[in-house]
Amino acid sequence: MSPELFVEVTRNGTVESQHFGAAVVCDFKGAVLESWGDIEKLVFPRSALKPFQAIGVVESGASDRYALGNAEISLASASHRGEPMHLEGVTSWLARLGLNQDHLACGAELPEDEPTARQLLASGQEPCRYHHNCSGKHVAFLTTALHLKEPVANYHQVGHPVQQMSLDVISDLSQTEIRNYPMGIDGCGFPAPAMPLVNLGIAMARFANPSELPDSRARAIRRIHEAVTDKPLYVAGHGSVVSELIQVTSGAILAKTGAEGVLIAALPRRGIGIALKIADGNARARPVALLAILDLLGALSAQEKHRLRAHINPEITNSQGLVVGEIRPAASWMEAR
Amino acid sequence: MSPELFVEVTRNGTVESQHFGAAVVCDFKGAVLESWGDIEKLVFPRSALKPFQAIGVVESGASDRYALGNAEISLASASHRGEPMHLEGVTSWLARLGLNQDHLACGAELPEDEPTARQLLASGQEPCRYHHNCSGKHVAFLTTALHLKEPVANYHQVGHPVQQMSLDVISDLSQTEIRNYPMGIDGCGFPAPAMPLVNLGIAMARFANPSELPDSRARAIRRIHEAVTDKPLYVAGHGSVVSELIQVTSGAILAKTGAEGVLIAALPRRGIGIALKIADGNARARPVALLAILDLLGALSAQEKHRLRAHINPEITNSQGLVVGEIRPAASWMEAR
Numbered sequence: 001m002s003p004e005l006f007v008e009v010t011r012n013g014t015v016e017s018q019h020f021g022a023a024v025v026c027d028f029k030g031a032v033l034e035s036w037g038d039i040e041k042l043v044f045p046r047s048a049l050k051p052f053q054a055i056g057v058v059e060s061g062a063s064d065r066y067a068l069g070n071a072e073i074s075l076a077s078a079s080h081r082g083e084p085m086h087l088e089g090v091t092s093w094l095a096r097l098g099l100n101q102d103h104l105a106c107g108a109e110l111p112e113d114e115p116t117a118r119q120l121l122a123s124g125q126e127p128c129r130y131h132h133n134c135s136g137k138h139v140a141f142l143t144t145a146l147h148l149k150e151p152v153a154n155y156h157q158v159g160h161p162v163q164q165m166s167l168d169v170i171s172d173l174s175q176t177e178i179r180n181y182p183m184g185i186d187g188c189g190f191p192a193p194a195m196p197l198v199n200l201g202i203a204m205a206r207f208a209n210p211s212e213l214p215d216s217r218a219r220a221i222r223r224i225h226e227a228v229t230d231k232p233l234y235v236a237g238h239g240s241v242v243s244e245l246i247q248v249t250s251g252a253i254l255a256k257t258g259a260e261g262v263l264i265a266a267l268p269r270r271g272i273g274i275a276l277k278i279a280d281g282n283a284r285a286r287p288v289a290l291l292a293i294l295d296l297l298g299a300l301s302a303q304e305k306h307r308l309r310a311h312i313n314p315e316i317t318n319s320q321g322l323v324v325g326e327i328r329p330a331a332s333w334m335e336a337r
Numbered sequence: 338m339s340p341e342l343f344v345e346v347t348r349n350g351t352v353e354s355q356h357f358g359a360a361v362v363c364d365f366k367g368a369v370l371e372s373w374g375d376i377e378k379l380v381f382p383r384s385a386l387k388p389f390q391a392i393g394v395v396e397s398g399a400s401d402r403y404a405l406g407n408a409e410i411s412l413a414s415a416s417h418r419g420e421p422m423h424l425e426g427v428t429s430w431l432a433r434l435g436l437n438q439d440h441l442a443c444g445a446e447l448p449e450d451e452p453t454a455r456q457l458l459a460s461g462q463e464p465c466r467y468h469h470n471c472s473g474k475h476v477a478f479l480t481t482a483l484h485l486k487e488p489v490a491n492y493h494q495v496g497h498p499v500q501q502m503s504l505d506v507i508s509d510l511s512q513t514e515i516r517n518y519p520m521g522i523d524g525c526g527f528p529a530p531a532m533p534l535v536n537l538g539i540a541m542a543r544f545a546n547p548s549e550l551p552d553s554r555a556r557a558i559r560r561i562h563e564a565v566t567d568k569p570l571y572v573a574g575h576g577s578v579v580s581e582l583i584q585v586t587s588g589a590i591l592a593k594t595g596a597e598g599v600l601i602a603a604l605p606r607r608g609i610g611i612a613l614k615i616a617d618g619n620a621r622a623r624p625v626a627l628l629a630i631l632d633l634l635g636a637l638s639a640q641e642k643h644r645l646r647a648h649i650n651p652e653i654t655n656s657q658g659l660v661v662g663e664i665r666p667a668a669s670w671m672e673a674r
Contacts, residue, residue, distance in 0.1 A: 108656070278616075
């Protein structure tokens with residue numbers, strides 16, 4: 001099955017580029033409600049695993065032991081943009097553990113937030129490991145390792161107990177043993193398991209409504225819902241579709257990006273999970289496709305759509321500041337509605 | 338006709354992302370020798386028009402009048418990376434015309450060359466119009482306007498005589514009246530005409546072997562061949578597939594990128610032109626696809642392929658510096674060989 005046309009990029013009304021993809025909508029019982037393209041195809045969820053990877057630090061009791069607040073639990077499941085608030089959150093948390101930057105396994109990375117990146121360079125500094133979008137997840141895994149009295153070294157290697165615990169949680173949520181699928185290495189050094197897209201959708205549906213899961217896990221997930229709804233800017237950052245979706249819908253829709261065109265969303269009240277992959281891995285197409293699906297599901301009010309319009313139908317401006325084109329959902333989404 | 342699978346991005350050997358596209362190989366008589374996907378589909382060549390846009394400054398006599406050297410003629414057809422050599426070339430040329438940055442219609446842009454961009458910001462400076470990858474093309478059009486005693490104002494607007502002259506040249510080379518197709522505005526403010534992909538291939542074939550064109554135009558094109566072969570780093574920059582292809586093959590293959598996944602190549606000795614468009618507009622896939630086509634055509638020696646291996650099959654490294662994946666031509670290219 002070929003990927004389906006999801007998103008078009010136009011210039012003065014004529015299509016210039018096209019983004020294809022696959023997507024699935026699941027419920028928390030594991031049923032497929034809607035699908036587009038080949039949902040059995042393997043995807044690497046990459047950072048879209050972070051909501052599930054954040055469960056460990058809560059479920060293990062580490063978050064209570066170290067009195068993590070909502071900002072820290074949000075950072076645990078974040079691909080943050082390296083804004084000052086994120087750096088402050090990560091550094092103070094790490095210091096409270098008695099650890100420092102050298103304990104982080106991720107490499108140094110320029111903040112994704114361009115003003116912060118420019119300011120950093122203009123002040124003569126180099127990016128460091130704190131700036132890496134995954135640094136919150138790394139501190140969370142270190143927190144869990146400390147709490148469980150496991151070594152803090154090599155916490156990012158697949159053989160470490162905190163990683164094995166995490167793979168168990170991911171397998172439980174996705175209703176498949178992900179150790180049976182290929183495993184790569186992520187940008188930050190973490191194991192990067194692959195799974196069929198449909199299982200990622202199921203995992204997000206069970207994250208949306210965890211009532212089928214063991215009590216301790218369900219409680220941990222509800223704690224994460226609460227944290228990210230309270231501190232959505234810590235999950236990604238200003239201007240990001242993830243933070244703005246959570247913010248605008250007051251947590252009725254939770255979302256998380258993954259590298260290479262992955263985007264997932266959870267609708268806790270409806271017990272629905274959505275997983276989509278833009279085949280070419282481009283980031284610009286995924287919010288447009290997700291918002292088209294959310295619109296199809298009737299999940300957004302007119303007011304919410306208005307507030308999210310920059311993600312639904314982004315404008316393209318040129319170096320002179322002129323609007324020269326747009327990114328829009330393909331016509332098929334409109335017809336389906 | 339759907340786009341064809343051209344390029345795969347893998348992680349630890351498993352496909353993570355896919356790039357689809359269309360491509361055509363034409364000869365200088367206008368015949369299609371090979372094609373993949375829908376070659377009648379409109380594309381915006383964007384900066385891939387620059388080799389043709391550079392013809393005007395030479396054919397009009399402006400380049401002789403202002404004694405342009407090979408570096409300047411290369412810059413006229415360049416999407417340069419904003420390296421110090423490019424900035425020096427553009428600023429000194431503009432000064433020789435008695436003009437300055439305010440005469441450039443393009444907006445300010447950070448240099449594409451990352452070390453230069455970082456250095457610029459670290460020194461507390463802001464990017465300016467010189468840094469825009471199109472600034473050489475802009476100076477070339479200003480040079481032509483001065484030579485022809487046309488106004489220097491609004492030289493980037495479609496109604497200006499130098500633009501109309503340029504559209505004539507592009508129509509001649511592509512064997513189609515491009516004013517009949519949709520026209521957008523480019524990133525730098527220039528008119529951005531669309532045309533069927535096949536016509537872009539024909540234009541590049543006629544650029545490769547201009548013997549069917551009027552003498553003055555053919556001479557101008559051969560002058561451009563000579564300039565870019567002598568100064569390939571001025572057409573793009575260090576590490577770019579365009580500069581390295583020209584350099585490694587000593588001008589047996591000339592190439593030019595366009596925004597949104599366009600890449601064209603000319604083989605002057607064989608009178609062949611190649612045009613390809615990656616449907617999703619991603620830049621990482623186009624060199625891999627072009628080099629697969631060049632290999633199919635037997636256009637590269639083993640030694641040339643060795644020197645170009647970073648473009649044929651790029652490695653993906655993570656923030657720790659580990660190689661975690663690769664970009665490779667889809668299997669279909671291998672089967673076709």
